[in-house]
Amino acid sequence: xxxxxxxxxxxxxxxxxxxxxxxxxxxxxxxxxxxxxxxxxxxxxxxxxxxxxxxxxxxxxxxxxxxxxxxxxxxxxxxxxxxxxxxxxxxxxxxxxxxxxxxxxxxxxxxxxxxxxxxxxxxxxxxxxxxxxxxxxxxxxxxxxxxxxxxxxxxxxxxxxxxxxxxxxxxxxxxxxxxxxxxxxxxxxxxxxxxxxxxxxxxxxxxxxxxxxxxxxxxxxxxxxxxxxxxxxxxxxxxxxxxxxxxxxxxxxxxxxxxxxxxxxxxxxxxxxxxxxxxxxxxxxxxxxxxxxxxxxxxxxxxxxxxxxxxxxxxxxxxxxxxxxxxxxxxxxxxxxxxxxxxxxxxxxxxxxxxxxxxxxxxxxxxxxxxxxxxxxxxxxxxxxxxxxxxxxxxxxxxxxxxxxxxxxxxxxxxxxxxxxxxxxxxxxxxxxxxxxx
Ligand code: NAD
Numbered sequence: 396x397x398x399x400x401x402x403x404x405x406x407x408x409x410x411x412x413x414x415x416x417x418x419x420x421x422x423x424x425x426x427x428x429x430x431x432x433x434x435x436x437x438x439x440x441x442x443x444x445x446x447x448x449x450x451x452x453x454x455x456x457x458x459x460x461x462x463x464x465x466x467x468x469x470x471x472x473x474x475x476x477x478x479x480x481x482x483x484x485x486x487x488x489x490x491x492x493x494x495x496x497x498x499x500x501x502x503x504x505x506x507x508x509x510x511x512x513x514x515x516x517x518x519x520x521x522x523x524x525x526x527x528x529x530x531x532x533x534x535x536x537x538x539x540x541x542x543x544x545x546x547x548x549x550x551x552x553x554x555x556x557x558x559x560x561x562x563x564x565x566x567x568x569x570x571x572x573x574x575x576x577x578x579x580x581x582x583x584x585x586x587x588x589x590x591x592x593x594x595x596x597x598x599x600x601x602x603x604x605x606x607x608x609x610x611x612x613x614x615x616x617x618x619x620x621x622x623x624x625x626x627x628x629x630x631x632x633x634x635x636x637x638x639x640x641x642x643x644x645x646x647x648x649x650x651x652x653x654x655x656x657x658x659x660x661x662x663x664x665x666x667x668x669x670x671x672x673x674x675x676x677x678x679x680x681x682x683x684x685x686x687x688x689x690x691x692x693x694x695x696x697x698x699x700x701x702x703x704x705x706x707x708x709x710x711x712x713x714x715x716x717x718x719x720x721x722x723x724x725x726x727x728x729x730x731x732x733x734x735x736x737x738x739x740x741x742x743x744x745x746x747x748x749x750x751x752x753x754x755x756x757x758x759x760x761x762x763x764x765x766x767x768x769x770x771x772x773x774x775x776x777x778x779x780x781x782x783x784x785x786x787x788x789x790x791x792x793x794x795x796x797x798x799x800x801x802x803x804x805x806x807x808x809x810x811x812x813x814x815x816x817x818x819x820x821x822x823x824x825x826x827x828x829x830x831x832x833x
Contacts, residue, residue: 424713425503427739438806439819449822452478452506453478455502462540462544463540473526482822483519484512485556486519486520486522488521489524490524490545490562493565494529495527496525496527497527501525504735507756509521512760517791526545542577546577553578559588560590562638571599575589575590587773602788608641608761609646612643613761613788615708617800618728621751624705627651631655631708633658634657634715635708635712637710637711640732641676645672663695664685664688665693670691700720703726708732709729709732716737721748727751730758735755754814757799
């Protein structure tokens with residue numbers, strides 16, 4: 396059975412009815428994902444027979460997470476773990492702690508993980524988890540109790556061969572260490588491979604912390620070459636100064652680019668000559684926010700989206716580049732560090748305006764790629780050096796980018812649709828090979 400591309404088919408747009416567990420009038424980010432899948436259907440050839448698989452998460456678990464607060468009260472949080480697709484291997488995807496987490500969001504993030512893992516060809520399906528909580532309101536002890544109780548609750552569906560978690564917004568190495576320990580205590584054996592993004596001393600991988608930002612930078616270099624954009628004189632704007640945004644900003648600055656604008660949850664900053672990133676990151680580490688940094692001009696939230704740049708890196712949350720903002724952006728290249736930052740209608744506007752978008756499912760796949768390396772190292776208990784990891788990361792990212800670039804050129808579609816074509820075909824091909832049971 397060949398995976399060669401087949402002719403483009405005409406397919407009428409589907410009307411999406413929300414599944415019973417989502418609000419009737421709002422599909423949210425899951426609706427955004429469904430629209431992206433619809434754009435791929437005409438390119439699936441005989442595999443379109445299986446396409447409904449992509450529109451239905453394999454498994455959804457909603458859990459109540461009760462903990463005792465430091466003041467003696469009992470608080471309840473709602474948590475989720477969604478396994479979107481496991482045809483190509485175990486579910487894989489991060490855990491998010493955020494006050495606006497919804498089931499629709501976790502479903503979409505899980506689906507984007509299926510697409511991403513297939514697009515870069517790591518042997519995983521897609522999954523994601525989250526708890527609706529503002530972790531900044533919790534003490535360290537409360538955060539640990541909540542993480543451990545959540546891990547225990549989702550313990551019935553996770554495991555190193557079933558579903559592997561990783562850090563996402565507001566979760567980090569320490570949270571992965573607590574998740575790994577809780578799972579291990581419950582099964583009676585240290586099981587490092589149940590999470591990735593762990594501390595290096597606990598089976599984590601060198602290079603994992605920087606991997607997503609490094610991947611953004613790697614595809615940024617390739618896309619810039621295609622555009623004839625010289626990185627050493629490029630102006631870069633970054634939304635999100637966390638794990639992804641800060642590392643990407645630093646690597647672009649090291650290549651000579653000027654990071655002229657940044658935005659995080661606390662505010663936006665501008666400096667035409669380029670921000671002093673070292674000083675900014677030190678300020679952000681001290682205050683937990685970029686706001687108040689004195690060596691820059693403060694901008695309004697909307698002002699950030701109007702700054703002239705060559706490269707824009709959204710690296711915070713989804714739904715940031717809306718149609719309205721897409722009309723005002725003054726940039727040439729968008730590298731999606733975040734998952735789902737651009738709405739489908741904004742995508743169309745950006746294509747019309749000739750602004751190139753390297754989609755999340757390729758641009759931020761560096762994290763899961765090194766997570767895969769971490770998982771492999773955990774199984775063999777043999778650890779590679781950082782140069783080896785970065786070399787392999789750059790190779791995987793470059794090959795994935797070039798393959799997607801070729802499909803986009805051949806089919807005259809956006810890089811996002813091209814990445815979805817590559818990924819959906821891989822996923823549905825494994826579905827076809829495995830068949831339905833019984
Ligand atoms: P993080 O928690 O380390 O950082 C998030 C950043 O976003 C912070 O600087 C925060 O201030 C900012 N932010 C939050 N709300 C904002 C708002 N309303 N407006 C502007 N900025 C806001 O998270 P991260 O791990 O860097 O993840 C960022 C994005 O990258 C997410 O979409 C995540 O899913 C995606 N991602 C992360 C990884 C990874 O390895 N960490 C991998 C792939 C994709």
